Amino acid sequence: MGPTVKPPDHPDYAPLYQRAExxxxxxxxxxxxxxxxSLGFEPSTIQLACDFFGVERxxxxxxxxxxxxxxxLFTPETDRTVAALKLTEAERRDIYGGNMTRLLSRERVKTRRSATP
Incomplete structure (x- = not known):
């Protein structure tokens, strides 16, 4: 387990710190x-990222x-890198835009909730 960090005095932070610990x-x-x-054609580096973080991240x-x-230079090389990954077409589409769409949609929902009195 990691080091204990004293949460700020705001009560909203306490559950976050408890989960983090x-x-x-x-x-x-x-x-x-x-x-x-990345710096050019790097499928092994990005495959490691997919394996570690999950394709959805x-x-x-x-x-x-x-x-x-x-x-x-970088855009075609990055495109070539994604094409070389050991992924399904659906996972590739997620990397190209589906993951970002979901991430931004989730953030928009959070923003709306926090703006609601």
Whole structure:
């Protein structure tokens, strides 16, 4: 178990800290999202991410236009990487947009709930 952290004095935080103390660090890391941006054709790296985080937590990203050719290099290489993964077509579609759509929809619901008096 990880180190104990004193929760802030706000009562809403107490349940979050109690749940966090019951999980290992690895369980916390598995809640992260990962994008597919890498330095070129890297299917093994992204396959590891899919295996560790779960395909549902991998989002398409290319770091464009950060490359020296304004996206002409990284985007096709990232696309080629996703095509080379050992995934079903449905999982591939999720990486290309389904996962982000679900993530944004969930956030929109949270925002609406918090805005409701």
């Amino acid at each position: 019951q999980q290992t660090h690895i369980e916390h890391f598995k809640k992260f999202y990962r994008d597919t941006a 991998v989002l398409f990203g290319s770091d464009s236009p950060m490359d020296s050719r304004s996206g002409e």
